[in-house]
Amino acid sequence: MDRKQCCVKLSVQPSRGLMDEKFIVLVQNALPGSQLTIRALHQCEDGHSWEAFGHYTADTTGTINVSEDPSIRGTYSGVEQMGLLWSLRPIPGSKPGLRMRKKNIQTPMEVTISVYQGHQTEGFADLVPLSGVVVERWYMAPGVRRIPVTEGGLTATLFLPSGPGPFPGLLDLWGGGGQLVEYRAALLASHGFASMAIDYLTSKFTMETGKMVDNQYFETAYRVLQQHPQVCGSKIAMIGLSFGTSMTLKMAIYSEVIKLSAAVCISGSHVQPVEGSVEEIMGFFQKNAGKTRFNEKNEAIWRDLLLPIPTDPSLKADVGRLQCPLLLVVGEDDQNWPAQESALDIKEMMARAGNSHLLTVLSYPNAGHLIEPPYTPHARSSTFKTVEIQEKVMCLWGGQTVEHSRAQEDAWKKILVFLRENLYGGRNPTSFSHL
Amino acid sequence: MSVLRCFSFSRGALWCVTRPHLQECTPTSRRLLSAMTQVVPPILSVTPCRALVDEKFKVLVENLPPGCPVTVRSLHHSEDKDDWEAYGHYVSDHSGVVSVSEDLSYGGTYTGKEPMGLLWSMRPVPGSRPGLRLRKMNVCTPMLVTISVHSGHEGFRDQAPLASVLTERWYMAPGIRRININEQGVQGTLFIPPGPGPFPGLLDMWGGGGGLLESRAALLASHGYVSLALDYLGFDQESENLEFKYFETAFNIIKDHPQVMPDRVGIFGLSLGSLVAVTLAAYSTIVKPCCIVCISCNHYYPARGSTVTSKFEGVTRQLSKARVNEDNQVIWKDVALEFITDPSNIAEVGRINCPTLLVNGCDDQNWPTVETAEDVARLMREAGKEHLLSRLAYPDTGHLIEPPFSPHFRATTFVMRSSKEKVILLWGGQTKPHSDAQEDSWRKILSFLQFHLYCGPNLKAKI
Numbered sequence: 001m002d003r004k005q006c007c008v009k010l011s012v013q014p015s016r017g018l019m020d021e022k023f024i025v026l027v028q029n030a031l032p033g034s035q036l037t038i039r040a041l042h043q044c045e046d047g048h049s050w051e052a053f054g055h056y057t058a059d060t061t062g063t064i065n066v067s068e069d070p071s072i073r074g075t076y077s078g079v080e081q082m083g084l085l086w087s088l089r090p091i092p093g094s095k096p097g098l099r100m101r102k103k104n105i106q107t108p109m110e111v112t113i114s115v116y117q118g119h120q121t122e123g124f125a126d127l128v129p130l131s132g133v134v135v136e137r138w139y140m141a142p143g144v145r146r147i148p149v150t151e152g153g154l155t156a157t158l159f160l161p162s163g164p165g166p167f168p169g170l171l172d173l174w175g176g177g178g179q180l181v182e183y184r185a186a187l188l189a190s191h192g193f194a195s196m197a198i199d200y201l202t203s204k205f206t207m208e209t210g211k212m213v214d215n216q217y218f219e220t221a222y223r224v225l226q227q228h229p230q231v232c233g234s235k236i237a238m239i240g241l242s243f244g245t246s247m248t249l250k251m252a253i254y255s256e257v258i259k260l261s262a263a264v265c266i267s268g269s270h271v272q273p274v275e276g277s278v279e280e281i282m283g284f285f286q287k288n289a290g291k292t293r294f295n296e297k298n299e300a301i302w303r304d305l306l307l308p309i310p311t312d313p314s315l316k317a318d319v320g321r322l323q324c325p326l327l328l329v330v331g332e333d334d335q336n337w338p339a340q341e342s343a344l345d346i347k348e349m350m351a352r353a354g355n356s357h358l359l360t361v362l363s364y365p366n367a368g369h370l371i372e373p374p375y376t377p378h379a380r381s382s383t384f385k386t387v388e389i390q391e392k393v394m395c396l397w398g399g400q401t402v403e404h405s406r407a408q409e410d411a412w413k414k415i416l417v418f419l420r421e422n423l424y425g426g427r428n429p430t431s432f433s434h435l
Numbered sequence: 436m437s438v439l440r441c442f443s444f445s446r447g448a449l450w451c452v453t454r455p456h457l458q459e460c461t462p463t464s465r466r467l468l469s470a471m472t473q474v475v476p477p478i479l480s481v482t483p484c485r486a487l488v489d490e491k492f493k494v495l496v497e498n499l500p501p502g503c504p505v506t507v508r509s510l511h512h513s514e515d516k517d518d519w520e521a522y523g524h525y526v527s528d529h530s531g532v533v534s535v536s537e538d539l540s541y542g543g544t545y546t547g548k549e550p551m552g553l554l555w556s557m558r559p560v561p562g563s564r565p566g567l568r569l570r571k572m573n574v575c576t577p578m579l580v581t582i583s584v585h586s587g588h589e590g591f592r593d594q595a596p597l598a599s600v601l602t603e604r605w606y607m608a609p610g611i612r613r614i615n616i617n618e619q620g621v622q623g624t625l626f627i628p629p630g631p632g633p634f635p636g637l638l639d640m641w642g643g644g645g646g647l648l649e650s651r652a653a654l655l656a657s658h659g660y661v662s663l664a665l666d667y668l669g670f671d672q673e674s675e676n677l678e679f680k681y682f683e684t685a686f687n688i689i690k691d692h693p694q695v696m697p698d699r700v701g702i703f704g705l706s707l708g709s710l711v712a713v714t715l716a717a718y719s720t721i722v723k724p725c726c727i728v729c730i731s732c733n734h735y736y737p738a739r740g741s742t743v744t745s746k747f748e749g750v751t752r753q754l755s756k757a758r759v760n761e762d763n764q765v766i767w768k769d770v771a772l773e774f775i776t777d778p779s780n781i782a783e784v785g786r787i788n789c790p791t792l793l794v795n796g797c798d799d800q801n802w803p804t805v806e807t808a809e810d811v812a813r814l815m816r817e818a819g820k821e822h823l824l825s826r827l828a829y830p831d832t833g834h835l836i837e838p839p840f841s842p843h844f845r846a847t848t849f850v851m852r853s854s855k856e857k858v859i860l861l862w863g864g865q866t867k868p869h870s871d872a873q874e875d876s877w878r879k880i881l882s883f884l885q886f887h888l889y890c891g892p893n894l895k896a897k898i
Contacts, residue, residue: 133609141601424478
């Protein structure tokens with residue numbers, strides 16, 4: 001047995017972290033100057049396998065520190081501390097159009113990180129690594145409580161941070177695919193916000209009656225959150241992505257009941273029939289479905305459905321009336337929604353109305369539509385089914401992996417600071433320094 | 436201290452602390468702080484929120500008013516259903532921050548700059564039954580500790596905390612496999628690190644106290660060693676030979692494991708466990724440990740022909756003559772010292788042929804480990820084996836030197852195995868130096884194991 005091989009020690013610190021926390025991958029006791037491959041492997045809930053790898057050369061002390069040393073090539077290159085996670089992609093031979101989303105957020109994402117002799121690019125399953133460790137990535141911090149909410153006909157889940165509270169509240173909305181998506185709310189609760197993930201397109205009510213919910217549904221969610229004994233009723237914000245942005249702006253501006261302390265709108269638009277119901281807004285987009293384009297891979301591009309940005313004020317949420325701070329997050333390569341054009345128009349409208357001091361825009365070149373919490377794989381396209389179109393389409397989201405992943409990391413940090421400032425009144429949080 | 440000073444947010448706000456002795460928050464200001472935090476609560480964070488038991492964490496409180504006295508407290512509800520706590524008194528800085536890693540605790544169960552004081556200074560809450568010892572028997576689940584921040588110093592427990600978070604402290608890193616061993620008559624628990632291996636191995640033995648403790652073996656596996664926590668006191672062996680065979684068989688179970696490097700298996704023992712380590716290393720013709728670690732070393736090996744178990748029985752019977760102090764705590768050290776002065780009662784440690792690390796506390800009241808360590812050094816020197824020996828001796832440190840951040844117990848209840856009599860044994864040590872010793876010795880033990888079991892000198896790469 002080759003003793004030298006056994007010496008290689010691989011460690012990942014921390015071995016259990018939150019999904020948005022950085023880790024340090026360290027290889028020690030390797031032969032100085034030796035060529036090694038560090039690889040990450042994850043099997044997601046759907047049973048698909050995802051992998052990422054980088055090619056390294058051990059230094060004169062026989063050490064590789066992924067946060068300091070460059071990967072020469074692989075699924076990522078350069079000095080990329082978290083490259084083993086954000087560059088994960090389905091292993092060769094996987095079916096196309098996959099997107100990684102964790103449904104059960106009460107268990108961690110398990111990633112096996114291993115180090116192999118030489119610079120390997122394929123056939124990892126047939127190789128024996130020199131060393132391997134398992135890393136757990138959690139959406140929920142210890143003590144965070146997950147509470148299903150059905151009160152008032154809602155289909156929602158409330159995540160409460162540990163402790164007595166009271167905590168500022170957050171309403172969390174996803175987009176046109178519907179379903180009850182919990183992971184972002186769980187992570188936000190791990191950062192001290194009582195967060196309610198809401199299913200507003202495929203709720204129990206909608207599935208049973210065939211009818212879409214109306215404004216009251218969101219107001220009920222707001223009231224349930226506000227009245228919770230551990231929620232600070234005067235500090236509630238809303239965060240929406242894609243179609244969730246449309247709902248967020250609608251509620252922030254027009255609702256008599258909902259009084260937000262802040263709003264975060266990711267990859268969305270203010271273009272919508274003003275005073276339209278959820279159904280009418282959906283219908284408005286559907287009407288323009290003819291503007292769908294397809295690229296050479298036959299992937300659907302939907303960004304034109306809302307272009308050009310209308311001049312007719314009845315077709316745009318009146319952002320000039322906003323009374324709370326608004327953070328817009330935009331991917332400049334968004335192929336699904338015209339987020340960038342919308343952001344520009346929002347900026348103009350607010351400048352004219354005199355409330356642009358409330359607006360912050362984060363715009364990322366080469367980032368796509370799905371700007372999510374950091375360190376999960378980037379999907380430039382994936383199979384998608386909206387509640388309107390009952391068949392699956394290969395949807396082009398956009399974005400180049402490296403820049404999109406950087407955008408996710410940067411945007412998330414800034415979203416947390418924005419929420420902290422507006423909901424806790426804190427400034428420059430020290431406690432985010434490990435993110 | 437006036438209420439206004441505590442809550443003034445203006446640039447000219449004065450610090451609450453202007454003298455070495457802190458002024459306390461008045462009840463009024465405490466209520467105000469409480470009311471204020473209904474609107475703007477402080478933010479408490481523990482990073483990392485999930486960690487191994489020997490890893491450090493950073494406890495941070497933000498969003499407090501400047502210059503405000505608060506108490507940071509830890510609370511753990513043990514498997515035995517006792518409550519353990521620690522706390523430190525702090526004052527926030529001008530930006531409203533308390534950093535347990537950076538700031539001084541002005542009082543509580545620890546003082547000074549102590550990032551991990553909230554763990555190692557834990558003790559049973561007032562009103563608990565006496566003589567408690569904290570040990571986690573189920574190592575598959577983490578130790579849960581609630582860290583909370585309270586307003587004020589004196590009487591901080593009178594109100595609900597301002598904020599609290601839960602932190603998990605794990606013995607097993609992700610991917611570690613735990614396997615019950617019951618083969619060839621040997622009973623214990625095996626812990627295997629994740630990955631292909633092969634790994635070095637360790638035979639891990641605790642002392643004369645009851646039950647199979649897996650905590651250290653699990654932790655060692657988390658550091659890359661296939662570790663067997665051996666149950667060796669649960670049953671009576673018929674004879675010394677059979678008992679010796681028991682230990683040798685246990686050692687070989689590790690050595691022969693497909694994921695273990697057979698020439699890289701060591702032995703780790705505490706107290707009575709270290710006697711097993713020493714005798715195996717000195718006398719066994721079958722097993723050759725690569726190195727041994729002996730905490731609170733015991734080399735008392737009289738009347739060859741009787742088992743370790745029965746020797747222990749005999750010893751404890753004789754120890755009934757032991758001194759009892761004014762707190763009714765039993766001190767075995769002095770009586771035991773008499774036993775080991777007779778050279779025929781001592782294991783022939785000069786026969787040891789592998790690197791040996793001895794760790795002991797100079798305030799050990801349970802066993803004369805200071806004298807034992809001296810004796811072992813002398814015997815090994817006389818046998819020309821001095822180069823194999825390393826020693827760590829810590830002042831004001833007691834008998835139970837465990838992995839870091841676990842609470843120190845100066846004396847705990849002990850059930851005598853045969854008579855079932857309950858006594859309170861004095862282990863010794865003062866909390867702060869003992870805790871420092873636990874942290875320092877663990878780091879050095881891991882480094883010793885890494886050197887001898889992972890990469891010996893002959894494997895140093897030629898540059």
